Structure formats: C-alpha cells, structure tokens
Amino acid sequence: MGERFGVRYRIFAATQQEAEVRAEGIALEQTVEIPRDCVPPGYIEDTILGQVISVVPESEGAYFAEITYSMDAVGNGFTQLLNVIFGNSSIQMGIKLVGFTPCAALTEQFPGAGFGAKGIRALTGRKTGGFVCPVIKPMGSSSERLAELAYLSARAGADIIKEDHGLANQPLAPFVERVVAIEKAVSRANMERAEEGDTTRALYFANLCPGAFDLRNKAMFAQEAGADGVIIMPGISGFDAINALTRDPDFALPIMAHPSHLGPFVLSPETGYSHAMMFGTLMRLAGADISVFPNVGGRFGFSLGECASIASACGEPGGYGVEILPSPGGGMSVQRMAEMVEIYGDDCVYLLGGALLRYGDRIGDGIREMRVALSGKFT
C-alpha cells in the first residue's frame, strides 16, 4: 500500500519553467483533478497526488518529466492503472508517455506475460531461429477454406498459424465452427509432422474479437477446442482483456496482441505513447506474449528506428515481466527476409500475410521458402 511507481512523459514546452508547470499539471490531472490550492493536506496531498520527481531538457522544445504515483491511486485494477498514467492527460497536446518504472506492489499484482519468448519457443519445439507465422485469410472465406490454408501452412513447417484479425463471427466462418475446423486442420498437420520425426509443431492462435461480455467464454472455448493461443486487439477490447486472461487461473494459453485501432496512440509526435512504450512495455505490462506491429517498409509508415525500438522493448531482459516476442507484419516478403533478420534476429515472430496468399494452394511452398530465407540459406 502506498508504494510508488514512475511514469516518464515527454513534454513539449518552450522553457524549463513552462515544462515544470505542465508537469505539475499532469500530476494533478491524473490524480486529484482539482486546482492545486484545493488539494486537502495530509493523505491526499502526500500520497494520492502525483509527485514530480524531475523535469530535464531532452531536445529543443522538449523535456522529460518523471512523475510518481501511489498504488493507492490505482487500487487493484489494470483499467485504473491506465486511467492514472494517461487518462485525461491523453487529451492534452504536447504530452507523450515514453517510460514506465514499476514498483514491487505493481509487478506483484500485474505479473506480465505468462509464456514470453522462452515459453513460445518451448511450445513450438523450435530450438533456434525465427518463427514463421502465416496469417490465414481473407475475411469472407469459408471455415473449410481457412482450415485448408491452415493445414497446408502447418504441414509445410509453419511455427504459428495466426488467424487474420478481421476474422470475427462472419456468416461463412462463424467463430465456433471456424475455431474447431482450423484447430483440427492444424492438429492433423502436427500429427503428420510428428510421424515424420519433426520435433517442432505449429501453434494455432485463434482471433477472439470478443464483445465486452464474452471475452472469457470465447477464450475458454478456444482453449477447450484445442487452440494453442489467442489473439486480442487491445485497441478495441481494452488492454485489460489481455491482463485479465493472463491472470485467469483457468486459462493457460499464450496471448498475441494485435495493433488494430491503436494507430492514433503512436502516430502523432505530440500525443499518445512512444512506439516502444505502446508495442513493447505496455504489452509486457498487460501480459501479451507476442506483440504484433506494422513493419518498416510496408504499407504503414513506421521507421526503422521505431521498429527497432519496439523489438528492443519487447526483448529487453530488464523490462517488465519476462521478455516477449516482437511480431512485425505488413509488407513482409520472402525477398525481404534477410533484411528483416538483420533487424529483428531470431526471437521474433515473422508474419506473412498478403504476400503468401499469392501462392494460392501452393502456400506451403511460400512457408518453406520463408524458412530457408529466415535461416539465412536463401541469399
């Protein structure tokens, strides 16, 4: 009780003094949300009110402010943690959340990822090298067709079979039917791989796209149906969807986070989170095991530096909880694999979506070519 954790903001201001005023404003806004002279002395002023620890110049017109908050402000909820670190301040221009320093009480309550990079590697049985992850799509396909693509991909040696994040509960591939069909297809491929002496297996990640009332039901259904993991879009379902599942004693599958609807949180330099904070630290904090993000050079505009910072925030040993796997997607191709491996290395889930669809029923060839390219034997 009363332990404090730290949040680092980049504040845009013309002078040190202005930056300090803004920092004090954040400390008020995120906690008591009343004018400074109205803050009751004692517990509220000493403990609940945010404390500005330091304000230091970063670059021309930008300052780093370190503010600490009490666990008493958070209570026991992950939703309230987000509310405290960035709730109303997210609505003010010129404030970017760029860092987080937990305290023991916080890490005890929010343990982070249940599997992480090592756990995923163990589940696949792939001892070294990057993970090959085809995305099964397009939306509008029948469950049967999606299962067929999943089978062919798994049979060809894919490590993770990821459903497209757009597969929800469409007429031709309703959730229950689809998950059962794809799970069976991947299981069959895994059995055949095992019979051939392959010691690795494909993990099937089901996309939940849950409503506010059926997250747990959908997650438990996927688990009981034999899926190996689930996909959550925190930009749509909220970050606590990940945290709640991670902490659920009855749920024991890894979680892949997809960035859908999260763009505005990182695209502007003057608001939101830094790329590393959003797709690295925050994902680890919520408990995601794999963090999907748009790859440099694809149809999204993330820079090489931004992507590298995400990968580093995911894989950093000193970060929140266990190390997790970055998963760049979008604009990935067999031809670009060598370049990708340079950036992301082995502890990375390499997504391949649209480019793979070009192979049609020869999708297995695409998987095999990707594996070769990943292992560096391609160039």
Place this chain on the structure above:
Amino acid sequence: MGERFGVRYRIFAATQQEAEVRAEGIALEQTVEIPRDCVPPGYIEDTILGQVISVVPESEGAYFAEITYSMDAVGNGFTQLLNVIFGNSSIQMGIKLVGFTPCAALTEQFPGAGFGAKGIRALTGRKTGGFVCPVIKPMGSSSERLAELAYLSARAGADIIKEDHGLANQPLAPFVERVVAIEKAVSRANMERAEEGDTTRALYFANLCPGAFDLRNKAMFAQEAGADGVIIMPGISGFDAINALTRDPDFALPIMAHPSHLGPFVLSPETGYSHAMMFGTLMRLAGADISVFPNVGGRFGFSLGECASIASACGEPGGYGVEILPSPGGGMSVQRMAEMVEIYGDDCVYLLGGALLRYGDRIGDGIREMRVALSGKFT
C-alpha cells in the same frame, strides 16, 4: 444480410489520383487485407471487399472518400464493427474518420442510446433548462466524505451527481462501499427535496472503471444498489462496454461516457476521428446517453468549433438512434455559464468539478449559483 453501410474518411493526398489509390487501399485494408489481384472473385470480391463510392476534393491536399462495407464483414459484433471501420487504417497517417451512414440491419443490431436526452430529462423531472452536474472528488477521499459532498450537492438542487472518473476501487473508498454510501446520500437528499414539493430529483451516476471480466457485475451491482446511471470510459474499457450494457435486457440505467484515454483519437488532424464523430456519432452508435468531452477554454485545447460540432452531433435529430446529451467539462465555472449556455443551450449536462471544490462544505452554494447562472438570471 449483405446490406451495406457507409464510412466517410478525410484522406490527405496531393492529387485526386493519389486520393483514389489511398481510398482503394482502405477498402482492401479494412476487409480482405490482401493485394487487390489476390482477391478471390465472387462473394469475397463482390460483397466482403469494401467499395469506394466516391472520392471528392475537400480542401487543399484533402479529399473525402466514401466507402461502403457489408454487414457480412461485421458479423454480429460491435467490436468487429470498429475493427472494420478503422482497425488497421488507424495505423496509417493521413486518414481521418469523419462520417458514418448506417444501414437498417446495423441500426437494428445496435439500437443506440436507451434513454437519450428526453429520457434523462424525464428521469430528472426537470422540464426545461440545462442540467447541473457536479463532479464528486477528489480521489483519495473516504466514501463518507464523497457521500457528504454528494448529499450537499443533491440537496442544493443538482440534476446529476457524477462521480469523478478517477474513483475506482481505492483503499479509502472501495467500489462497493462507495456506491452504497453515495446512493444513500443522494436518496436522502431526493427525499428531502420531494418533501419540500420539489418535482425534480438528482440522478446518481456511479463510475464503474470495470475490468474486462467484471463489467456486468459492477453495472448490476450499481443498479441493485439504487444508482441512477453508470459512467464508462470507452477509451479504457472499449466501446463495446457501452453497447453491451445498452443491449443487456437486465440492465436499465442510462450510461455516461467519459473521454479518458481517448485523446489521441482526436488530437492530431492527420489520424483518428473527427471530434464530432468520436464524441457525437460514435457515442450515439455505442449507446451512450451522455457524452462528456473537454470544454473550450479550459485546460484542454478543444476549439469552439470542435465543441460546437460535438454538441451538434450529439443533439442532431437525424443522427444515430435517439438524440443524446453533450456534457462539456473542464474549465467550467459559474462565471462562464452565460457563455456556455450560448454555445450549448438547454439540452446539455454542465459539468462542474474543480471550481466547485473551492466551495468546500458550502458546495451547495456553488450548485445554486450555477443554477441561477444557467437559467440566465445571473448576468
């Protein structure tokens, strides 16, 4: 099935041709998410793929693109609706979602607000004039102290007693204890008002700040405890938290939406939603009865035009579902009331937070002054 609804995007592009290419890119990205030449002919190409209806110049470097999507892409989930209208495209710069045209199948599935402006007016019994809405805070206060402030405010004639969005499950005011205490306090004040012949009553809105698993439990608890409404932060809990409660046959309270953590969705001109779309249309679509947003001239930077556009999107008779109430907050004061009434008129929930705290135990005086100012007898 297969009915289509429309979404309007503002696309930043140098030429008409570039804008058209980008629009086609959105139509692909938001549905099949594969290259155009890989889209299977027939159902997927004809129905599932987004259809660009028009791309017209708006202003220098900006175009309006109208794209329609099939209900088959949405299936039956509100989360998937958001995923389809803006999921991955939210991660591309230069695309702003500015308009929405529903189809009958969509309005049937997502009915909008259960109470709206008229319903709230009926519940309060206040036949004319704006609604006075004190915000009970600060975080860190005991349940007893918060209940006392709620009683004094309700007793003085407040229409809505809103809990601060930062009240979650803190040690000195845990959720269950707090909701029971404040409800009792507001009930007592309402009884005393009724005894004096007052035909209006104060509505108590409880802040849920639910986790991903306990939204329904918390909402039902608040209802059973006698609260008159609940507060949801869609930026933290997801928009479906509002939609799911609105559609729950056992839940019959109005919902107030709070903008915490939503800032990045509107602050940048080049990404996210327009102010009117986010705090007006999207709130109506989700089913909120009251939409809180930062008022012009306060400590947030919303312009007069942006605030007016929100109020108009909330109150427009032709908009989604029933008309709802805009609720500007932040920087509101008795002194500014006349100006505020000019902008927002009578069908508006006027939030008063920090400024009210200055009154201390004389908070009732603040409520009465605000009522006088609202009714135009002040200036």
